[in-house]
Structures are given as C-alpha cells and as structure tokens.
Amino acid sequence: MSNPIITKKYHFCASHKYGNADWSEEKNLEVFGKDYNTHGHNYILEVSVTGPIDQGSGWLVDLKKLGQIVKKYVVNVLDHSQIEEDIEWFKGKQPSSENILVWAWDEIAPRLERGTLHKLRLVETHSIYTDYYGPGQ
Template identity: 45%
Template structure:
C-alpha cells in the first residue's frame, strides 16, 4: 500500500462564533478569532492504493488536483465561510469542522477507498490531520 499526497492552497475568511452565544461568551471561548479574519490555508490530500500495472500510478495526480479544485478550492477560495458556504451556516468553521466537511466532499468524488488522510494548515504552526481509521 502506497500513500500519495497532493498539496494545494486557498484563502478564505471566517469568524469563530456561535450564533446562540453573546459577544462576551464568543470572545471567552474563541478569543480574537471571534472577529472576522482570514487565513492562507494549505490542504494536503493523501490517497492510498497499489500501483496500477498499466499506468504505474496509484491515481493520476492531475485527477486528484482537478477534484480538489472542483470540490474545495473553487468553492471556498476568497469567500467568507460563515456567510458564503452553506456547510458552515450553522457550524463554527474551526479547523476541526473544516477538515471533516472537506473529507465528506472529497470522499464522494474520489475513487472509493482511496482517500487516506487530510492535513489542513491554518498557519505554519497550526494544523489538523484527519483520517477515518
């Protein structure tokens, strides 16, 4: 079993706040991130599989790139996640929630069983990794 990773970048803004909480409670929980701000994200999409004898590849990285662009980058790049993306209308766009939403979007588009791991960097110091194992 081999693992192959495609890296992509996108920018978007968000506010970490719960609608049912007042400003004070949101600030207590989320700090400065309860205000509108943005990030330059890096997303690593890792697929798994065996080498196809005919092509010599697990999957064509161009195919992975097209799927990532279609399902994630073209949808959220330069948006406000809270107001522009229905998946985050009633969900706080934390790293945790973002990576799980992205997993759902990609798992439906990639060949069955190939999505192995997502790594989402919010900053050079903050990242999350997600697998279903």
C-alpha cells in the same frame, strides 16, 4: 506489501469568524478571543491517497484527476470565501479547521475513481495544522 501513500498540496485563502449566536458577546470573546473577529488565513490543504499501484501507469492515482476533483469541489469553493457565510454546509457550524476537513472529506472521497482517501491535513498557520482520517477514525 502495504500500499504507498501519495500526498498533493493545494493552496487557498479564506476568511472566517468564530461565534455562537446563543452566547453573549462577552462569552464569545471569552471563548474565541481575537478569533471572534473576522480574519483570514492562507491555507494549505494536503490530500493523501492510498491504494494499489496500477501496473499500466505505475501510479496509484491520476494526480491530474485528483486535482480536478479537489479544485472543483473544495479549493474553488473555499478560495476567497467567508466560510460560514458563503458555504451552505457551514451555516450554523463553526468554520474550524476540523469542520473544514470533515466537509472536504465528504466532497472528495466519493468522487475518487482510483485509490482511497487516506488523510487530509489542513495547515492554518505555521504552527497549527489539523489531520483527519475520515469518519469513524
């Protein structure tokens, strides 16, 4: 029998600006278009955990504890931030959904007491989302 996967959603608002300091303004505008300007999103972060079901509780993960980890180390850090300016990890990196998920994985996965982080999904707009299954996937 395979293990179930449970997913919890979290919301945050953040702004970012794409740009490469080594490029001219023209090149930045050509590559990033409107995203070369500071802009924001109302993000949805979906955190999926898998693992065996605890026979005592019937759960594979304590959602309250999961929420405490995700809020403290990810949501509260990102919420109302200018990502590439306010968060040290993003200095010198593009504040893309892809990079946000790599960073978030490293913040969440080692802190889980039960279950294993299976997938992160970051919904940026109604038509764009990014999935990440962890390093090496």
